[in-house]
Amino acid sequence: MKCADSTRNDMGQVLQLDLFAADPVPVETAPVPAARPSQAPPEITVVATPRPPTLPEGARWREVRTHEQVIGFILRRSRRKSIGLVINDDGLHVTAPGWVTLAQVDATVAEKSRWILGKLQIRQARQEQLAMADTHWQDGGNIPYLGKRIILKLGNAHDGHAFEGDAFKPRDGDILRLPLPGTAEHQRVRDSAHAWLQLKAAEWFGQRMEHFQQSSQLQARRWRLSSAATRWGSCNSDGNIMLNWRLIHFDHAIIDYVVAHELAHLKEMNHSREFWREVGRILPGFEQARNALRQHDPATLPLI
CATH class of the missing domain: 3.30.2010.10 (Metalloproteases ("zincins"), catalytic domain)
Structure with a gap:
């Protein structure tokens, strides 16, 4: 804040x-290059990453097993030059160039799993807080x-x-x-x-x-x-x-x-x-x- x-x-x-x-609020997007899976990080609370009821046109659902848990995400292809990660109301969205392989996409999600799960925890807490607001x-x-x-x-x-x-x-x-x-x-x-x-x-x-x-x-x-x-x-x-x-x-x-x-x-x-x-x-x-x-x-x- x-x-x-x-x-x-x-x-x-x-x-x-x-x-x-104070440090600024972390940005919700993280463009990153394809990377290798990370070493085992500290334990993180499991966060649900359910498949949304519908997917954007041209997108597909994919799941990757990381050191912490299985992370589900929406994958879309684009003309961008690097892999981009975005956390929004539907969860994790990954945008990747057409030439990047699925293995590279999965490796990037594994590499950034701590960042992803941390952001998903913040998103989940915020949604719970918003839901609770109605009781006020x-x-x-x-x-x-x-x-x-x-x-x-x-x-x-x-x-x-x-x-x-x-x-x-x-x-x-x-x-x-x-x-x-x-x-x-x-x-x-x-x-x-x-x-x-x-x-x-x-x-x-x-x-x-x-x-x-x-x-x-x-x-x-x-x-x-x-x-x-x-x-x-x-x-x-x-x-x-x-x-x-x-x-x-x-x-x-x-x-x-x-x-x-x-x-x-x-x-x-x-x-x-x-x-x-x-x-x-x-x-x-x-x-x-x-x-x-x-x-x-x-x-x-x-x-x-």
């Missing part, structure tokens, strides 16, 4: 800087809010949302009543809950921005919420700050860290030692919150 900040180059163009120095968006479902798990209740008789608890100091089990009938579809429940969460994000982030701007003597030109899929926050050289509304799922310490991080960029538009000293000046002891946030990708929320 990444957050990003921006600056301008010598031509005046706005550039983006990574908020974290229904009467009695629970969602993360300011570090706690709150319960959704449908059939609210009021005209709007009603939160039974302290909106900014929630406790596990507090109830958010949505103005929807008990039979509302999952998408309507999700959209209604998101609307309330975004409203609370604007209120709480605004309070924290004001607090840290006063204490740090740093002033953003303006700030607003974002729905970025890959960034928790950003700051550009014009002094504009954006904060991902999904931060409202996390506890106060993590939100404070992102606010302090972006404000520090108003003084140091980089990630130098001086920048991190500035973050520490604004928010002493920020390291724990930073490390906790590094474990999450904006794209996975609120599926946690």
Whole structure:
């Protein structure tokens, strides 16, 4: 996961800087040359690779026994110059030039079996997570809010949302009543809950921005919420700050860290030692919150 900040180059163009120095999310494609089977790798959990109900036109189903398990995949021929591996919703797709033999294709799958199975595990976990998400968006479902798990209740008789608890100091089990009938579809429940969460994000982030701007003597030109899929926050050289509304799922310490991080960029538009000293000046002891946030990708929320 990444957050990003921006600056301008010598031509005046706005550039983006990574908020974290964490490794990027692995790419889902891996063009590789034909290779020999690898030596026995460490044990990997068995992942199901079932044949899909239908195959693309011109494709065939093939299975290869590797050191870890049998891997099934869809094989297609193309004019490309090397063998390509892609993981998508149907599993593993292998694209190979017409001159590459089936033995070479099989050898490549065996060579890359650890990469393939690792990606398939991520895909499987993501699918399970998406399937589980539907249980959140229904009467009695629970969602993360300011570090706690709150319960959704449908059939609210009021005209709007009603939160039974302290909106900014929630406790596990507090109830958010949505103005929807008990039979509302999952998408309507999700959209209604998101609307309330975004409203609370604007209120709480605004309070924290004001607090840290006063204490740090740093002033953003303006700030607003974002729905970025890959960034928790950003700051550009014009002094504009954006904060991902999904931060409202996390506890106060993590939100404070992102606010302090972006404000520090108003003084140091980089990630130098001086920048991190500035973050520490604004928010002493920020390291724990930073490390906790590094474990999450904006794209996975609120599926946690």
